[in-house]
Amino acid sequence: MNSPTAAQLAGMIDHTALKPDTDEATVRRVCSEAAEHAFAAVCINPRWVPLTVQLLAGTGVKTCTVVGFPLGASTTAAKVVEAREAAAAGAEEIDMVVDIADANAGDAEAVRAQIAAVAEAAHAGGALLKVILETALLSQEAKALVCRAAEAAGADFVKTSTGFAGGGATVEDIELMQSLVGGRLGIKASGGVRTYQDAAAMVAAGATRIGASASLDIVGAGNGTSGAAGY
Numbered sequence: 001m002n003s004p005t006a007a008q009l010a011g012m013i014d015h016t017a018l019k020p021d022t023d024e025a026t027v028r029r030v031c032s033e034a035a036e037h038a039f040a041a042v043c044i045n046p047r048w049v050p051l052t053v054q055l056l057a058g059t060g061v062k063t064c065t066v067v068g069f070p071l072g073a074s075t076t077a078a079k080v081v082e083a084r085e086a087a088a089a090g091a092e093e094i095d096m097v098v099d100i101a102d103a104n105a106g107d108a109e110a111v112r113a114q115i116a117a118v119a120e121a122a123h124a125g126g127a128l129l130k131v132i133l134e135t136a137l138l139s140q141e142a143k144a145l146v147c148r149a150a151e152a153a154g155a156d157f158v159k160t161s162t163g164f165a166g167g168g169a170t171v172e173d174i175e176l177m178q179s180l181v182g183g184r185l186g187i188k189a190s191g192g193v194r195t196y197q198d199a200a201a202m203v204a205a206g207a208t209r210i211g212a213s214a215s216l217d218i219v220g221a222g223n224g225t226s227g228a229a230g231y
Contacts, residue, residue, distance in 0.1 A: 003200065004199075004200060004203055006196060006218070006219040006220050007038075007219070009196065009199050009200070009203070009210065009218060009219060010037050010038050010039055010215075010219045011038060011039070011040055012040055012199075012203070012207075012208065012209050012210050013039045013040055013041075013199075013209075013210045013211075013212055013215045013218065013219070014039070014040055014041045014042070014043045014064055014093075014188070014190070014209060014210065014211045014212070015030050015033060015034040015037075015039045015041070015042050015043070015212070015213075015215045016030075016042075016043040016044075016163075016190075016211050016212060016213045016215075017030045017042070017043070017044050017048075017213065018043065018044065018045055018066065018069070018070075018162075018163070018213075022044065022045060022048070024048075024051065027044055027048045027051055027052060027055070028051075028055060030042055030044070031052060031055035031056055031061075032055075033215070033216060034056070034059070034061045034215075035055075035056065035059040035061055037215070037216070037219055037221060038060070038061070039061055039215060040061070040062060040209060041061060041062040041063065041064040041092070041093055042056060042061060042062075042063060042064065043064040043065065043066070043093075043095065043211060044063075044064070044065060045065065045066060045069070046065050046066065046067075046082065046085070046086055046089075046091075048065075049063060049065050049086055049089040049090060049091050050089050050090065053089065053090035053091070062092040062093055063090055063091050063092055063093070064091065064092070064093035064094070064095060065086045065091045065093075065094060065095070066094070066095045066096070066097070066162075067079050067082040067083050067086065067094055067095070067096040067097070067118065068082065068096050068097045069095070069096075069097055069132075069162060070097060070162040070163075070164035070165065071097065071100075072096075072097030072098050072099055072100050072132070072134060073099065073100070073101070076113070076114045076117050076118070079096060079114065079117070079118050080117050080118055080121045083096070083118050083121040083122045083125070083127070083129075084121045084124075084125060086122075086125075086127065087121070087122055087124070087125020087126060087127040088125055091125075091127050092126070092127050092128070093127055093128050093129075093130065094118075094122045094127050094128070094129050094130065095130040095132055095159060095188075095211075096115070096118050096129060096130070096131055096132060097132045097134060097162060098111060098114075098115070098131055098132060098133055098134065098146050099111060099114055100134055100137050100138065102114070103133075103138055103142040103145055103146050104137070104138060104139060104142045106141065106142070106145065108145050108148070108149055111145065111146060111149040112149040112152050112153045113153075115129075115131055115149055115150055115153035115154075115155055116152075116153035116154060119153055119154045119155050119156075120154075123154070128156035128157070129154075129155045129156050129157070130155070130156065130157035130158070130159045130186070130188055130209075131146065131150040131155045131157065131158050131159060132159045132160075132161065132162055132190075133146045133147075133158060133159065133160060133161070133173075134161055134162055134165050135160045135161055135167065135169075135170070135173045136161060136165050136166050136167025136168070136191075137165055140176070143173065143176060143177075144176065144180060146158070147176075147177055147180040147181050147185075148180060148181075150181070150185065151180075151181050151184060151185055155185065156185060156186060157185055157186035157187065157188050157208075157209065158177050158181060158185055158186075158187055158188070159187075159188035159189075159190055159209075159211065160173055160174070160177075160188065160189055160190050160191055161190050161191030161192075162190075162191065163190060163191040163192070163211075163213075167191065167192075168190070168191025168192030168193070169189035169190055169191045169192055169193055169202055169207075171201055171202065171205045174187060174189055174202055174205035174206050174207050175205045175206060177206065178205065178206025182206050186208045186209055187206055187207050187208050187209070188207065188208070188209040188210070188211055189202035189205075189207040189209070189210055189211070190210070190211030190212070191211070193210055193211070193212045193214070193218070194212065194214040194217060194218070195214070195217060195218060196217075196218050196219070196220065198218070199212070199218050
């Protein structure tokens with residue numbers, strides 16, 4: 001998609017509230033904003049899934065939550081339990097942080113096996129799975145390894161970042177992901193995407209979803225950079 005309108009971008013945004021101090025008032029606000037602007041999803045920490053499902057009922061906006069977040073260093077069994085609980089609570093999308101140590105060590109089978117176990121749990125509960133690479137902490141070889149492992153394991157998306165490890169989404173990383181799994185898996189650009197221009201560049205590079213807390217600025221409804229005409 002070239003030069004998307006702000007309205008088109010809105011339908012690709014996971015409106016995100018994942019800070020440790022996120023409270024009920026914040027969750028209620030982001031859900032209201034997401035419904036008003038027809039964002040793709042609201043992404044919140046697991047404890048807020050039931051409330052988010054309730055608030056988004058009938059809006060067409062999906063509930064997304066996170067697993068093994070933000071470090072990715074939980075055991076496979078723990079990530080599977082988190083995924084099952086999230087799906088049972090009504091989450092429709094789950095973003096899981098990959099095991100960064102295994103990825104950088106080049107252990108493709110360990111990475112694939114963990115993703116497969118979490119994907120099975122998510123899919124059994126009716127949720128799709130996004131795999132967070134945490135690109136700022138991975139070598140180029142490890143990024144490619146995770147993309148291939150995610151596809152082999154039956155994941156639905158690959159995603160750049162948590163936003164907690166420094167760095168964030170780059171055009172170069174989106175282009176790499178697109179070259180490896182584009183057209184077969186979704187690609188989510190997350191981390192540091194704050195303006196319409198940022199988001200449009202990611203979409204032009206191959207992103208099919210945007211994760212952002214600055215969603216209102218991206219679509220021209222906040223106090224920051226305005227979105228493109230057509231919202």
